Amino acid sequence: MNLEYFCGIDVSKSSFCIAVKNDKFVIDNEKFGMDKEGFDALEERLSRYKGKILIGMESTGVYHTNLFYFLQNKSYNSCIVNPYKMKQFFKFITDKPTKTDKKDAKAICQFVEINKDSANVISGDEKYQLRYLVRERATYSTGCQDQSRDKKDSCGCFP
Numbered sequence: 001m002n003l004e005y006f007c008g009i010d011v012s013k014s015s016f017c018i019a020v021k022n023d024k025f026v027i028d029n030e031k032f033g034m035d036k037e038g039f040d041a042l043e044e045r046l047s048r049y050k051g052k053i054l055i056g057m058e059s060t061g062v063y064h065t066n067l068f069y070f071l072q073n074k075s076y077n078s079c080i081v082n083p084y085k086m087k088q089f090f091k092f093i094t095d096k097p098t099k100t101d102k103k104d105a106k107a108i109c110q111f112v113e114i115n116k117d118s119a120n121v122i123s124g125d126e127k128y129q130l131r132y133l134v135r136e137r138a139t140y141s142t143g144c145q146d147q148s149r150d151k152k153d154s155c156g157c158f159p
Helices: 036-051 065-073 084-095 101-114 126-158
Strands: 005-011 014-019 026-035 052-058 077-081
Touching: 005 036, 005 101, 014 036, 014 065, 026 036, 026 084, 026 101, 036 065, 052 065, 052 101, 065 077, 077 084, 077 101, 084 101
Parallel strands: 005 052, 052 077
Antiparallel strands: 005 014, 014 026
């Protein structure tokens, strides 16, 4: 993967803010709506960097998923950043504790650039397959524990 540009996206419920850099910031805190028009405007804005950009966004519960899968479907290299690691990184790079969308987008962008070699770039399908397998394993494990408990209970009642 020949990466020349790095993009940080700070996602909120109704909008998202991006920052893109190579040696310096080429896009500095542009804001888009969290809707089809915003996604299309983002795609238009990032299209010149396609194939040369790694896009990172902080995991925000459910708010980031539509944007993440939109980018995946458009074949952008994108990854989800662990919020805890991002928080620690933000503390490290700034002396001011206040966070804003603009600061977050830049910080995510810098984090992605620094961690480009360890970024887990997996497809959406792989992510959901892994999630399904983990949930199936948990269900199976719980079922085995219940069967074991039932067997012990029945041995106590019926020697």
